[in-house]
Amino acid sequence: MSSQHPRLLTGTATGRDSLLARYSRDMHRDMQQAALHRKTETAGETALMEVEVATKAKSDFIARMSHELRTPLNAIMGFAHILSHTHKADQRTQEYTGYIKEAAEHLLDTVNRMLDLSKIQAGSLVLARxxxxxxxxxxxxxxxxxxxxxxxxxxxxxxxxxxxxxxxxxxxxxxxxxxxxxxxxxxxxxxxxxxxxxxxxxxxxxxxxxxxxxxxxxxxxxxxxxxxxxxxxxxxxxxxxxxxxxxxxxxxxxxxxxxxxxxxxxxxxxxxxxxxxxxxxxxxxxxxxxx
Ligand SMILES: Nc1ncnc2c1ncn2[C@@H]1O[C@H](COP(=O)(O)OP(=O)(O)OP(=O)(O)O)[C@@H](O)[C@H]1O
Ligand SMILES: [Mg+2]
The missing domain is CATH 3.30.565.10 (Histidine kinase-like ATPase, C-terminal domain)
Structure with a gap:
Protein backbone atom coordinates (compact mmCIF):
# COMPACT_ATOMS: atom_id res chain seq x y z
CA MET A 1 0.00 0.00 0.00
CA SER A 2 2.79 2.37 0.85
CA SER A 3 4.42 1.91 -2.60
CA GLN A 4 1.09 2.74 -4.31
CA HIS A 5 0.56 5.85 -2.20
CA PRO A 6 4.00 7.24 -1.49
CA ARG A 7 2.55 10.65 -0.52
CA LEU A 8 0.40 9.01 2.05
CA LEU A 9 3.48 8.45 4.15
CA THR A 10 4.69 12.00 3.86
CA GLY A 11 1.19 13.33 4.51
CA THR A 12 1.18 15.99 1.79
CA ALA A 13 -0.91 17.06 -1.28
CA THR A 14 -4.49 16.12 -2.24
CA GLY A 15 -7.56 15.91 -0.02
CA ARG A 16 -7.85 12.16 -0.63
CA ASP A 17 -4.24 11.62 0.38
CA SER A 18 -4.52 13.78 3.42
CA LEU A 19 -7.67 11.84 4.40
CA LEU A 20 -5.73 8.60 4.10
CA ALA A 21 -2.84 10.21 5.90
CA ARG A 22 -5.18 11.22 8.71
CA TYR A 23 -6.62 7.70 8.72
CA SER A 24 -3.12 6.27 8.95
CA ARG A 25 -2.21 8.71 11.73
CA ASP A 26 -5.41 7.82 13.61
CA MET A 27 -4.69 4.14 13.20
CA HIS A 28 -1.14 4.64 14.41
CA ARG A 29 -2.42 6.64 17.39
CA ASP A 30 -5.05 3.95 18.17
CA MET A 31 -2.41 1.25 18.00
CA GLN A 32 -0.17 3.26 20.32
CA GLN A 33 -3.06 3.78 22.73
CA ALA A 34 -3.98 0.09 22.60
CA ALA A 35 -0.35 -0.82 23.30
CA LEU A 36 -0.30 1.65 26.20
CA HIS A 37 -3.60 0.26 27.47
CA ARG A 38 -2.25 -3.30 27.26
CA LYS A 39 0.87 -2.17 29.11
CA THR A 40 -1.25 -0.49 31.81
CA GLU A 41 -3.52 -3.55 32.02
CA THR A 42 -0.50 -5.82 32.39
CA ALA A 43 0.95 -3.47 35.00
CA GLY A 44 -2.44 -3.49 36.78
CA GLU A 45 -2.57 -7.28 36.69
CA THR A 46 1.01 -7.51 37.94
CA ALA A 47 0.24 -5.08 40.77
CA LEU A 48 -2.87 -7.09 41.68
CA MET A 49 -0.88 -10.31 41.69
CA GLU A 50 1.77 -8.68 43.86
CA VAL A 51 -0.94 -7.57 46.34
CA GLU A 52 -2.37 -11.11 46.39
CA VAL A 53 1.06 -12.62 47.00
CA ALA A 54 1.78 -10.06 49.74
CA THR A 55 -1.62 -10.72 51.40
CA LYS A 56 -0.98 -14.47 51.29
CA ALA A 57 2.54 -14.03 52.70
CA LYS A 58 1.21 -11.76 55.48
CA SER A 59 -1.56 -14.20 56.29
CA ASP A 60 0.88 -17.17 56.38
CA PHE A 61 3.26 -15.20 58.57
CA ILE A 62 0.49 -14.22 61.01
CA ALA A 63 -0.77 -17.82 61.11
CA ARG A 64 2.73 -19.15 61.91
CA MET A 65 3.45 -16.39 64.41
CA SER A 66 0.08 -16.93 66.10
CA HIS A 67 0.83 -20.61 66.52
CA GLU A 68 4.30 -19.83 67.95
CA LEU A 69 2.79 -17.37 70.42
CA ARG A 70 -0.27 -19.39 71.38
CA THR A 71 1.61 -22.47 72.52
CA PRO A 72 3.78 -20.71 75.15
CA LEU A 73 0.89 -18.43 76.16
CA ASN A 74 -1.28 -21.44 76.93
CA ALA A 75 1.58 -22.89 78.98
CA ILE A 76 1.98 -19.60 80.90
CA MET A 77 -1.76 -19.49 81.64
CA GLY A 78 -1.88 -23.15 82.62
CA PHE A 79 1.10 -22.99 84.98
CA ALA A 80 -0.09 -19.71 86.51
CA HIS A 81 -3.37 -21.49 87.23
CA ILE A 82 -1.58 -24.47 88.80
CA LEU A 83 0.64 -22.17 90.91
CA SER A 84 -2.33 -20.23 92.25
CA HIS A 85 -4.02 -23.49 93.27
CA THR A 86 -1.10 -25.17 95.09
CA HIS A 87 -1.59 -25.43 98.84
CA LYS A 88 1.58 -23.32 99.35
CA ALA A 89 0.17 -20.32 97.41
CA ASP A 90 -0.23 -17.40 99.81
CA GLN A 91 -2.29 -14.32 99.05
CA ARG A 92 0.56 -12.49 97.33
CA THR A 93 1.34 -15.49 95.08
CA GLN A 94 -2.32 -15.72 94.14
CA GLU A 95 -2.41 -12.01 93.34
CA TYR A 96 0.71 -12.19 91.16
CA THR A 97 -0.36 -15.36 89.34
CA GLY A 98 -3.68 -13.60 88.70
CA TYR A 99 -1.78 -10.76 86.98
CA ILE A 100 0.22 -13.28 84.91
CA LYS A 101 -2.96 -15.00 83.76
CA GLU A 102 -4.66 -11.71 82.97
CA ALA A 103 -1.72 -10.44 80.90
CA ALA A 104 -1.40 -13.76 79.05
CA GLU A 105 -5.14 -13.80 78.31
CA HIS A 106 -4.91 -10.27 76.92
CA LEU A 107 -2.02 -11.28 74.65
CA LEU A 108 -3.83 -14.42 73.53
CA ASP A 109 -6.90 -12.36 72.71
CA THR A 110 -4.81 -9.94 70.61
CA VAL A 111 -3.16 -12.84 68.77
CA ASN A 112 -6.53 -14.48 68.08
CA ARG A 113 -8.02 -11.21 66.80
CA MET A 114 -5.06 -10.66 64.47
CA LEU A 115 -5.41 -14.21 63.19
CA ASP A 116 -9.14 -13.82 62.59
CA LEU A 117 -8.73 -10.53 60.76
CA SER A 118 -5.93 -11.88 58.60
CA LYS A 119 -8.02 -14.96 57.72
CA ILE A 120 -10.94 -12.73 56.76
CA GLN A 121 -8.67 -10.58 54.58
CA ALA A 122 -7.24 -13.67 52.90
CA GLY A 123 -10.80 -14.92 52.28
CA SER A 124 -10.19 -18.15 54.20
CA LEU A 125 -12.50 -17.63 57.16
CA VAL A 126 -15.76 -19.54 56.90
CA LEU A 127 -18.54 -18.51 59.23
CA ALA A 128 -20.23 -20.94 61.60
CA ARG A 129 -23.93 -21.30 60.86
N1 LIG B 1 -17.09 4.72 70.58
C1 LIG B 1 -16.05 5.41 70.17
N2 LIG B 1 -15.93 6.72 70.50
C2 LIG B 1 -14.86 7.45 70.07
N3 LIG B 1 -13.86 6.98 69.31
C3 LIG B 1 -13.92 5.69 68.93
C4 LIG B 1 -15.02 4.84 69.34
N4 LIG B 1 -14.81 3.62 68.80
C5 LIG B 1 -13.66 3.70 68.13
N5 LIG B 1 -13.11 4.92 68.19
C6 LIG B 1 -11.85 5.39 67.53
O1 LIG B 1 -11.55 4.47 66.51
C7 LIG B 1 -10.27 3.90 66.72
C8 LIG B 1 -10.24 2.48 66.24
O2 LIG B 1 -11.07 1.66 67.08
P1 LIG B 1 -10.71 0.13 67.23
O3 LIG B 1 -11.70 -0.50 68.12
O4 LIG B 1 -10.54 -0.43 65.88
O5 LIG B 1 -9.26 0.14 67.89
P2 LIG B 1 -8.79 0.36 69.40
O6 LIG B 1 -9.98 0.35 70.31
O7 LIG B 1 -7.91 1.55 69.40
O8 LIG B 1 -7.90 -0.94 69.64
P3 LIG B 1 -8.42 -2.45 69.85
O9 LIG B 1 -9.89 -2.49 69.55
O10 LIG B 1 -7.63 -3.25 68.85
O11 LIG B 1 -8.12 -2.81 71.25
C9 LIG B 1 -9.99 4.06 68.20
O12 LIG B 1 -8.62 4.08 68.49
C10 LIG B 1 -10.67 5.40 68.47
O13 LIG B 1 -9.80 6.44 68.11
MG1 LIG C 1 -11.43 -1.19 70.18
Whole structure:
Protein backbone atom coordinates (compact mmCIF):
# COMPACT_ATOMS: atom_id res chain seq x y z
CA MET A 1 0.00 0.00 0.00
CA SER A 2 2.79 2.37 0.85
CA SER A 3 4.42 1.91 -2.60
CA GLN A 4 1.09 2.74 -4.31
CA HIS A 5 0.56 5.85 -2.20
CA PRO A 6 4.00 7.24 -1.49
CA ARG A 7 2.55 10.65 -0.52
CA LEU A 8 0.40 9.01 2.05
CA LEU A 9 3.48 8.45 4.15
CA THR A 10 4.69 12.00 3.86
CA GLY A 11 1.19 13.33 4.51
CA THR A 12 1.18 15.99 1.79
CA ALA A 13 -0.91 17.06 -1.28
CA THR A 14 -4.49 16.12 -2.24
CA GLY A 15 -7.56 15.91 -0.02
CA ARG A 16 -7.85 12.16 -0.63
CA ASP A 17 -4.24 11.62 0.38
CA SER A 18 -4.52 13.78 3.42
CA LEU A 19 -7.67 11.84 4.40
CA LEU A 20 -5.73 8.60 4.10
CA ALA A 21 -2.84 10.21 5.90
CA ARG A 22 -5.18 11.22 8.71
CA TYR A 23 -6.62 7.70 8.72
CA SER A 24 -3.12 6.27 8.95
CA ARG A 25 -2.21 8.71 11.73
CA ASP A 26 -5.41 7.82 13.61
CA MET A 27 -4.69 4.14 13.20
CA HIS A 28 -1.14 4.64 14.41
CA ARG A 29 -2.42 6.64 17.39
CA ASP A 30 -5.05 3.95 18.17
CA MET A 31 -2.41 1.25 18.00
CA GLN A 32 -0.17 3.26 20.32
CA GLN A 33 -3.06 3.78 22.73
CA ALA A 34 -3.98 0.09 22.60
CA ALA A 35 -0.35 -0.82 23.30
CA LEU A 36 -0.30 1.65 26.20
CA HIS A 37 -3.60 0.26 27.47
CA ARG A 38 -2.25 -3.30 27.26
CA LYS A 39 0.87 -2.17 29.11
CA THR A 40 -1.25 -0.49 31.81
CA GLU A 41 -3.52 -3.55 32.02
CA THR A 42 -0.50 -5.82 32.39
CA ALA A 43 0.95 -3.47 35.00
CA GLY A 44 -2.44 -3.49 36.78
CA GLU A 45 -2.57 -7.28 36.69
CA THR A 46 1.01 -7.51 37.94
CA ALA A 47 0.24 -5.08 40.77
CA LEU A 48 -2.87 -7.09 41.68
CA MET A 49 -0.88 -10.31 41.69
CA GLU A 50 1.77 -8.68 43.86
CA VAL A 51 -0.94 -7.57 46.34
CA GLU A 52 -2.37 -11.11 46.39
CA VAL A 53 1.06 -12.62 47.00
CA ALA A 54 1.78 -10.06 49.74
CA THR A 55 -1.62 -10.72 51.40
CA LYS A 56 -0.98 -14.47 51.29
CA ALA A 57 2.54 -14.03 52.70
CA LYS A 58 1.21 -11.76 55.48
CA SER A 59 -1.56 -14.20 56.29
CA ASP A 60 0.88 -17.17 56.38
CA PHE A 61 3.26 -15.20 58.57
CA ILE A 62 0.49 -14.22 61.01
CA ALA A 63 -0.77 -17.82 61.11
CA ARG A 64 2.73 -19.15 61.91
CA MET A 65 3.45 -16.39 64.41
CA SER A 66 0.08 -16.93 66.10
CA HIS A 67 0.83 -20.61 66.52
CA GLU A 68 4.30 -19.83 67.95
CA LEU A 69 2.79 -17.37 70.42
CA ARG A 70 -0.27 -19.39 71.38
CA THR A 71 1.61 -22.47 72.52
CA PRO A 72 3.78 -20.71 75.15
CA LEU A 73 0.89 -18.43 76.16
CA ASN A 74 -1.28 -21.44 76.93
CA ALA A 75 1.58 -22.89 78.98
CA ILE A 76 1.98 -19.60 80.90
CA MET A 77 -1.76 -19.49 81.64
CA GLY A 78 -1.88 -23.15 82.62
CA PHE A 79 1.10 -22.99 84.98
CA ALA A 80 -0.09 -19.71 86.51
CA HIS A 81 -3.37 -21.49 87.23
CA ILE A 82 -1.58 -24.47 88.80
CA LEU A 83 0.64 -22.17 90.91
CA SER A 84 -2.33 -20.23 92.25
CA HIS A 85 -4.02 -23.49 93.27
CA THR A 86 -1.10 -25.17 95.09
CA HIS A 87 -1.59 -25.43 98.84
CA LYS A 88 1.58 -23.32 99.35
CA ALA A 89 0.17 -20.32 97.41
CA ASP A 90 -0.23 -17.40 99.81
CA GLN A 91 -2.29 -14.32 99.05
CA ARG A 92 0.56 -12.49 97.33
CA THR A 93 1.34 -15.49 95.08
CA GLN A 94 -2.32 -15.72 94.14
CA GLU A 95 -2.41 -12.01 93.34
CA TYR A 96 0.71 -12.19 91.16
CA THR A 97 -0.36 -15.36 89.34
CA GLY A 98 -3.68 -13.60 88.70
CA TYR A 99 -1.78 -10.76 86.98
CA ILE A 100 0.22 -13.28 84.91
CA LYS A 101 -2.96 -15.00 83.76
CA GLU A 102 -4.66 -11.71 82.97
CA ALA A 103 -1.72 -10.44 80.90
CA ALA A 104 -1.40 -13.76 79.05
CA GLU A 105 -5.14 -13.80 78.31
CA HIS A 106 -4.91 -10.27 76.92
CA LEU A 107 -2.02 -11.28 74.65
CA LEU A 108 -3.83 -14.42 73.53
CA ASP A 109 -6.90 -12.36 72.71
CA THR A 110 -4.81 -9.94 70.61
CA VAL A 111 -3.16 -12.84 68.77
CA ASN A 112 -6.53 -14.48 68.08
CA ARG A 113 -8.02 -11.21 66.80
CA MET A 114 -5.06 -10.66 64.47
CA LEU A 115 -5.41 -14.21 63.19
CA ASP A 116 -9.14 -13.82 62.59
CA LEU A 117 -8.73 -10.53 60.76
CA SER A 118 -5.93 -11.88 58.60
CA LYS A 119 -8.02 -14.96 57.72
CA ILE A 120 -10.94 -12.73 56.76
CA GLN A 121 -8.67 -10.58 54.58
CA ALA A 122 -7.24 -13.67 52.90
CA GLY A 123 -10.80 -14.92 52.28
CA SER A 124 -10.19 -18.15 54.20
CA LEU A 125 -12.50 -17.63 57.16
CA VAL A 126 -15.76 -19.54 56.90
CA LEU A 127 -18.54 -18.51 59.23
CA ALA A 128 -20.23 -20.94 61.60
CA ARG A 129 -23.93 -21.30 60.86
CA UNK A 130 -25.58 -21.01 64.29
CA UNK A 131 -29.17 -20.24 65.04
CA UNK A 132 -29.37 -18.06 68.13
CA UNK A 133 -31.21 -15.22 69.82
CA UNK A 134 -29.39 -11.94 70.37
CA UNK A 135 -30.54 -11.99 74.03
CA UNK A 136 -28.28 -15.04 74.49
CA UNK A 137 -25.05 -13.23 73.59
CA UNK A 138 -25.66 -9.84 75.24
CA UNK A 139 -25.08 -10.82 78.92
CA UNK A 140 -21.70 -12.49 78.28
CA UNK A 141 -20.61 -9.59 76.06
CA UNK A 142 -21.44 -7.16 78.88
CA UNK A 143 -19.56 -9.36 81.31
CA UNK A 144 -16.38 -8.94 79.25
CA UNK A 145 -16.33 -5.13 79.82
CA UNK A 146 -18.18 -4.91 83.15
CA UNK A 147 -15.10 -4.49 85.31
CA UNK A 148 -13.63 -1.82 83.02
CA UNK A 149 -16.98 0.07 83.12
CA UNK A 150 -17.38 -0.30 86.90
CA UNK A 151 -13.92 1.16 87.54
CA UNK A 152 -14.88 4.31 85.61
CA UNK A 153 -18.44 4.59 86.90
CA UNK A 154 -19.95 3.93 83.48
CA UNK A 155 -23.44 2.48 83.38
CA UNK A 156 -24.41 -0.08 80.71
CA UNK A 157 -28.11 -0.42 79.89
CA UNK A 158 -29.86 -2.74 77.43
CA UNK A 159 -32.85 -1.77 75.30
CA UNK A 160 -33.77 -4.92 73.36
CA UNK A 161 -37.07 -5.08 71.48
CA UNK A 162 -39.36 -7.82 72.71
CA UNK A 163 -40.18 -9.50 69.40
CA UNK A 164 -36.70 -10.39 68.14
CA UNK A 165 -36.67 -13.71 66.35
CA UNK A 166 -33.73 -16.09 65.90
CA UNK A 167 -30.66 -15.03 63.92
CA UNK A 168 -28.63 -17.27 61.65
CA UNK A 169 -24.94 -16.48 61.76
CA UNK A 170 -21.65 -17.01 63.55
CA UNK A 171 -22.71 -16.50 67.18
CA UNK A 172 -19.16 -16.43 68.62
CA UNK A 173 -17.96 -13.83 66.12
CA UNK A 174 -21.05 -11.67 66.47
CA UNK A 175 -20.57 -11.78 70.23
CA UNK A 176 -16.90 -10.82 69.76
CA UNK A 177 -18.05 -7.94 67.57
CA UNK A 178 -20.39 -6.77 70.33
CA UNK A 179 -17.58 -7.03 72.89
CA UNK A 180 -15.38 -4.85 70.63
CA UNK A 181 -18.11 -2.22 70.28
CA UNK A 182 -18.78 -2.22 74.02
CA UNK A 183 -15.09 -2.04 74.82
CA UNK A 184 -14.78 1.05 72.57
CA UNK A 185 -17.89 2.65 74.05
CA UNK A 186 -16.49 2.24 77.56
CA UNK A 187 -12.93 3.17 76.63
CA UNK A 188 -13.91 6.37 74.83
CA UNK A 189 -16.51 7.50 77.38
CA UNK A 190 -16.03 9.98 80.18
CA UNK A 191 -16.17 8.85 83.79
CA UNK A 192 -19.81 8.37 84.81
CA UNK A 193 -20.91 7.99 81.17
CA UNK A 194 -23.80 5.94 79.81
CA UNK A 195 -23.57 3.09 77.29
CA UNK A 196 -26.72 1.71 75.65
CA UNK A 197 -27.07 -1.59 73.84
CA UNK A 198 -30.06 -1.61 71.50
CA UNK A 199 -31.55 -4.34 69.31
CA UNK A 200 -34.49 -3.99 66.96
CA UNK A 201 -35.75 -5.31 63.62
CA UNK A 202 -35.38 -2.85 60.72
CA UNK A 203 -36.37 -3.86 57.16
CA UNK A 204 -36.16 -7.55 58.10
CA UNK A 205 -32.62 -7.12 59.42
CA UNK A 206 -31.42 -7.10 62.99
CA UNK A 207 -30.13 -3.68 64.00
CA UNK A 208 -27.76 -4.21 66.90
CA UNK A 209 -26.39 -0.94 68.24
CA UNK A 210 -24.02 0.35 70.88
CA UNK A 211 -24.33 4.02 71.79
CA UNK A 212 -22.19 6.11 74.11
CA UNK A 213 -22.09 9.74 75.18
CA UNK A 214 -18.29 9.87 75.10
CA UNK A 215 -15.68 11.83 73.19
CA UNK A 216 -16.98 11.05 69.67
CA UNK A 217 -15.15 11.29 66.33
CA UNK A 218 -15.01 13.59 63.30
CA UNK A 219 -16.03 12.11 59.90
CA UNK A 220 -12.37 11.62 58.89
CA UNK A 221 -11.64 9.90 62.19
CA UNK A 222 -14.58 7.58 61.58
CA UNK A 223 -13.13 6.72 58.18
CA UNK A 224 -9.70 6.01 59.65
CA UNK A 225 -11.19 4.02 62.51
CA UNK A 226 -12.51 1.12 60.40
CA UNK A 227 -9.20 0.39 58.67
CA UNK A 228 -6.92 -2.10 60.46
CA UNK A 229 -4.68 -0.33 62.99
CA UNK A 230 -6.73 2.83 62.39
CA UNK A 231 -6.80 5.22 65.28
CA UNK A 232 -9.23 8.09 65.07
CA UNK A 233 -6.96 10.35 67.10
CA UNK A 234 -3.49 8.97 66.56
CA UNK A 235 -1.99 11.55 68.90
CA UNK A 236 -4.50 12.71 71.47
CA UNK A 237 -5.74 9.18 72.17
CA UNK A 238 -2.34 7.74 72.90
CA UNK A 239 -3.39 7.25 76.51
CA UNK A 240 -5.95 4.63 75.47
CA UNK A 241 -4.70 1.11 75.08
CA UNK A 242 -5.47 -0.87 71.94
CA UNK A 243 -3.88 -1.57 68.59
CA UNK A 244 -6.77 -0.56 66.35
CA UNK A 245 -8.14 -3.95 65.30
CA UNK A 246 -11.57 -3.81 66.95
CA UNK A 247 -13.62 -1.89 64.38
CA UNK A 248 -11.83 -3.44 61.41
CA UNK A 249 -12.78 -6.84 62.83
CA UNK A 250 -16.40 -5.71 63.32
CA UNK A 251 -16.61 -4.37 59.76
CA UNK A 252 -15.12 -7.59 58.36
CA UNK A 253 -17.47 -9.85 60.35
CA UNK A 254 -20.50 -7.81 59.28
CA UNK A 255 -19.30 -7.88 55.68
CA UNK A 256 -19.04 -11.69 55.77
CA UNK A 257 -22.65 -11.84 57.04
CA UNK A 258 -23.64 -9.57 54.11
CA UNK A 259 -24.63 -6.88 56.56
CA UNK A 260 -23.70 -3.23 57.02
CA UNK A 261 -21.86 -1.34 59.75
CA UNK A 262 -23.09 2.16 60.33
CA UNK A 263 -21.13 4.65 62.49
CA UNK A 264 -22.64 7.96 63.55
CA UNK A 265 -20.47 10.13 65.70
CA UNK A 266 -20.19 13.73 66.85
CA UNK A 267 -17.08 15.03 68.61
CA UNK A 268 -17.86 15.85 72.21
CA UNK A 269 -21.31 14.23 72.07
CA UNK A 270 -20.81 10.54 71.47
CA UNK A 271 -21.00 7.67 69.05
CA UNK A 272 -23.60 5.19 67.85
CA UNK A 273 -22.37 2.12 66.01
CA UNK A 274 -25.08 -0.05 64.45
CA UNK A 275 -24.56 -3.48 62.94
CA UNK A 276 -27.29 -4.34 60.44
CA UNK A 277 -27.42 -8.11 60.09
CA UNK A 278 -29.56 -10.25 57.78
CA UNK A 279 -31.43 -12.84 59.84
CA UNK A 280 -30.52 -15.64 57.42
CA UNK A 281 -27.18 -16.67 55.91
CA UNK A 282 -26.92 -17.55 52.23
CA UNK A 283 -24.83 -20.50 50.97
CA UNK A 284 -21.78 -18.46 49.94
CA UNK A 285 -21.53 -16.47 53.18
CA UNK A 286 -18.12 -16.35 54.74
CA UNK A 287 -16.09 -17.11 51.63
CA UNK A 288 -15.33 -13.63 50.36
CA UNK A 289 -12.76 -11.20 51.72
CA UNK A 290 -13.91 -7.62 52.39
CA UNK A 291 -13.45 -5.18 49.46
N1 LIG B 1 -17.09 4.72 70.58
C1 LIG B 1 -16.05 5.41 70.17
N2 LIG B 1 -15.93 6.72 70.50
C2 LIG B 1 -14.86 7.45 70.07
N3 LIG B 1 -13.86 6.98 69.31
C3 LIG B 1 -13.92 5.69 68.93
C4 LIG B 1 -15.02 4.84 69.34
N4 LIG B 1 -14.81 3.62 68.80
C5 LIG B 1 -13.66 3.70 68.13
N5 LIG B 1 -13.11 4.92 68.19
C6 LIG B 1 -11.85 5.39 67.53
O1 LIG B 1 -11.55 4.47 66.51
C7 LIG B 1 -10.27 3.90 66.72
C8 LIG B 1 -10.24 2.48 66.24
O2 LIG B 1 -11.07 1.66 67.08
P1 LIG B 1 -10.71 0.13 67.23
O3 LIG B 1 -11.70 -0.50 68.12
O4 LIG B 1 -10.54 -0.43 65.88
O5 LIG B 1 -9.26 0.14 67.89
P2 LIG B 1 -8.79 0.36 69.40
O6 LIG B 1 -9.98 0.35 70.31
O7 LIG B 1 -7.91 1.55 69.40
O8 LIG B 1 -7.90 -0.94 69.64
P3 LIG B 1 -8.42 -2.45 69.85
O9 LIG B 1 -9.89 -2.49 69.55
O10 LIG B 1 -7.63 -3.25 68.85
O11 LIG B 1 -8.12 -2.81 71.25
C9 LIG B 1 -9.99 4.06 68.20
O12 LIG B 1 -8.62 4.08 68.49
C10 LIG B 1 -10.67 5.40 68.47
O13 LIG B 1 -9.80 6.44 68.11
MG1 LIG C 1 -11.43 -1.19 70.18
Missing amino acids: DSFHVEEIVPSAIQAVEEQARQRGIEIVTELAGDLGPIEGDAARIKQMLVNLLSNAVKFSHEGGLVRIGADMESEQLALSVADNGIGMTPSQVQAAVSPFGHGYAVSRRGHEGIGLGLAFCAAVIHLHRGRLDIRSTPGEGTVVTAHLPTKLTAHHGKQPPE
